[in-house]
Amino acid sequence: MNDFITEFILLGDPNIRWVLSGSVLFGLAAGALGCFAILRERALVGDAVAHAILPGVCLAFIFTGDKDPFALLIGSVIFGWVSLVVMDYIVRNTKLSSDTAIGMVLSVFFGLGVVLLTYIQSTGNVNQSGLDAFLFGSAASMLPEDVKLFGMVSILVLLALVFLFKELKLVSFDPGYASVIGYPMKRMEFLIATLMVVTITAGLQAVGVVLMASMLIIPAAAARYWTDSLLAMLIIAAAAGAFSAIFGAAVSYGVPSMPTGPWMVVSCAIFFTISYFFAPVRGEYRRKRQRRLLKKKITGENLLKVFYKLYEMDDNRQKGRTISDLVKRRNMKPGELKKSLQHLVKNKWLNHYSGNPEAWTLTDAGFDEAKRVVRLHRLWELYLTQKLDLEGDHVHDDAESMEHMITPELEAQLIAILNNPERDPHQRVIPGQNGSNIAEGGK
């Protein structure tokens, strides 16, 4: 364990420095590029390309008789490209769908790779040992010259992403618009495809071909939960990719029999799980919380409306309303009703009635708030009947949901469109902001 700390964490072993820098550069490039794959719905294309480069690796080995990194790079880029062209050709020229084309290329090319790999193994070439590390990746088997070449490749990908960010963004989000304003779409497609093939090649030794796709998919999918901005998403995904590379390399270094790729994937998956539940923008926890808050707001607003309607009936604001008064006007579950009453008291919209602790009255602020909700409800009903020609008895339910959503700007517009209306379709007064109705309050 002490060796592990001095050699790995403090980078005491020079070999570790190489391994780590190579894996981290790949993690950065794969994470960032994966965002475009996800956004363009090409997630599984990466899977097929990654599997399809195996025959390229094997052929490069057969021709050179050695694991020369440059030959491996050429071989895998060629096969990655061929696989993309074949998939595109099948989708374009046959009735088969893209998922069939992806599955076909993935399995057949990989099958060819396996045939070549087992053929090489059967020839007994002494250099072939370690070739199967390309299946699941082995950070420990990376040599300085591998890192120099594949690290350079990753840096090139990252530079391309930085300098072409604006173009890539446009092409990913709105290809139609991009082609209309004269972007060379074919060249952009070619560029993105090349970046993908090259990135996959760069991760050959770190992740291996089998799990490569997950390095493109998982960091990007996780980053999506944290932000709505593409730039931030790229940075988060790249950071997640880099971190998982460190994690994978650490495990593989500590336990040499362990392949690197699976551990990188697992650390990505952990990050994904955390993001899915706890990410601040789109995480499940925040969404649940927002939904709860919204529900609380809606229940409260509905309850205020009940108070207002009771006030409309007897014109007595000071009278305390008991639970049975409230339930008579609107059917609510007792538990929900009590909670909502507490919430409204806490917001200083309701007061406990001085004579009876089991009765409540509206405060001034509560009265204004209740008026606001009732006003929005009746404005919307009027808008539906006047402008959309709906029947008066059909508009209540729609207004029930819209009254909680209408913003002050929209409210002002509605009042303007409807010419400061006084009464709703059921001839009830629309309460204004200050006076008894809008017409007075508005003037």
Place this chain on the structure above:
Amino acid sequence: MALFEFWILLTACLAAATCALTGSFLVLRKQAMLGDAISHAILPGIAIAFLLTASRNTFPMLIGAGAFGLLTVYATEKLQEKGRLKSDSSMGVIFTTLFAIGVIIVTAFASQVDLDQECILYGEIAYVPWDIWFFNGINMGPRPVWILGFVCAINLAFVVSCYKELKIYAFDRQLAVSLGLPVIFIHYGLMSSVLFSTIASFESVGAILVVALIVVPPATAYMLTQKLSLMLAGSVIIGVVSAISGYYLAVATNSSIAGAIAVMTGIFFFLAVFLSPSEGVLIRKWRARAGEKEPGETPESLKTGSLSV
């Protein structure tokens, strides 16, 4: 033919037929990658079953694999719906993660588990003849042959008995719903059939060949015919022919049998894409050229037409 050769060929052919039957529907439903996802994601289930029972007992393995297969299908659908991911991304997240966990388990317990990283990918069809099932002490032949034969029979029974329903479901799910067919039942029937076929084939032919057998022969048959019954029969035949020719290719080149079978399915696929008499690329090119000639001929017909006016 030596006996061991016969058993290997029979296993490969049964796997091909099993996968082709269920794969045809996946190809038509545009869910071809589901086979890929399931065949990878069941690995942890198989590995855990091996570890717990310390044997290659089939029953725990089926349960483990089945549980993880179901988990994959369920989690993919849930992630798509609640996580607001595209279907391909959610599938990619789930199955690669499960596969990675499987590889880690297999590596960590390599001494206890009779599996290694390579056999996950290529399977170990070459060892099938020695994996004998003894029933009451009687040599019944290789165990994988029995399992695959059983699943193949189930698939065949399912396809034959629900043929009409499956057909409508595969081509037009909306229509199936509006006709009041038990769509949920058909959907889960199909999913279980995919699950069983994948699990039964995985052990002997490996993750990659399962994908090849599920996707490629049905796609090939689909290039040759428009009729579902012919497509089903065709994909079984193409799968079996690929299996047999792939075996001899592997023997000739001294390489992986599973890999060679995958290569053969690919070769037949490209032959069909180019040479299919109904919709091959060549025939369409030829027709297009013949079509270009027509403008030269139409003036003739126009002339006769104009004469009569």
